[in-house]
Amino acid sequence: MNEFYLLLLPLIFTHLVVDFYLQPFSWVLDRNRYHFQSKKLRIHACLHGLFSFITILCWEYTLGWEDWSNAVMCAALITSSHYFIDVAKSFSKGTIAAFLLDQTAHLAIIIVCAWISCESDWFSMPNWPQSPFSKAWVILIAYLLITSPASVxxxxxxxxxPWINTLDDGLPNAGQYIGFLERFLILTFIxxxxxxxxxxxxxAKSVFRFGDLTQAKDKRLTEYVMLGTLLSTALTLAIGVIAxxxxx
Incomplete structure (x- = not known):
């Protein structure tokens, strides 16, 4: 039953790439503004279907099955479900609960597609494979998670x-890239x-930040930085330990 995980992991990888790396923020704003009528949302959902179709087809050719109908069915399910799930999310207030519920719903659909594709028994769970391929996919997914998804x-x-630093004269988007690099290093060390x-x-980060926080004399800034750092670290540690x- 290793086939199930060897399809599930690439589908999760594909979902993360399309949902967080191939979706500009302007598309998200368009979705939240126009809901059902959002053209960008339709394109986004079709991209999910297209990449999922390619992923499933490659997986089937690797196994020698070559079943186009299954790939088309699963791609259609992922496309339609992603569209309606994101439409529902567009009416939310952008809370962390809405974000987690949205991603959980997408993951559930992906699991169902992988299960159907493998013709698995619904009442038995396949054993986790200890193969180089599954390990490689887990590592790739972990590094994807700690970048853009973690930032969101x-x-x-x-x-x-909300906190706005009107005196900030630092490099544009430097904080975001510092966070990426910090989480990348933490995950690697784990x-x-x-x-x-x-x-x-x-x-090291605390030492470099100490001077800025001391000079700022702003308790809100200190607490904001501490919250962001601790949350980023805790999230990366959790992902690293699971991986x-x-x-x-």
């Missing part, structure tokens, strides 16, 4: 405490069992 999660989580290096990264347990 952190941004929504901190949105209830995967290679170097937990002490994680503490070094946090200590490590799956590839162990």
């Amino acid at each position: 999660f952190i941004s929504i989580s901190l949105s209830k405490w 995967l290679v069992d170097s937990y002490a290096a994680v503490g070094f990264i946090l200590a 490590k347990s799956l590839i162990a």
Whole structure:
């Protein structure tokens, strides 16, 4: 039953790429404004269907099945479900609960498609495969999660405490890229069992940030930075530990 996971993992990877890396923020705004009538949402849903179709077809050719009808059916299900799930999300207030519910619904559809494609028994769970391919997919998904998806999660989580630094003369988007690099290093150190290096990264960031926070004399800034750092670290640690347990 390794075929199930060898389809599920690439489909999850495809979903993350299309949902977080091939969807400009302007498309999200268009969806939230026009809902059912959003043309950008229709394009976005079709991209999910197209990439899912290619993923399933490649998986089937690898197994020698070559069943186009199954790939078309699953791609149609992913396209239509993604459209309606995102329409429902467009009416939400952009809370963290809405974000998690949206991604959970998409994941459930992906699992159903993988299950149908493998013609699996609905009452039995296949064993987790310990193959180089499954481990590689887990690592790729983990690194995808700690970049753009993690940034969206952190941004929504901190949105209830809006803070604007009118005195900021730093590099444009530098904070976002610093966060990417920080989470990338933390995840890498977790995967290679170097937990002490994680503490070094946090200590180094604290030293460099200490001067800015002291000069700012703004308690809100200090708390905002601490919340963002701790949330980013906790999220990366959770993803890293789960990924490590799956590839162990």
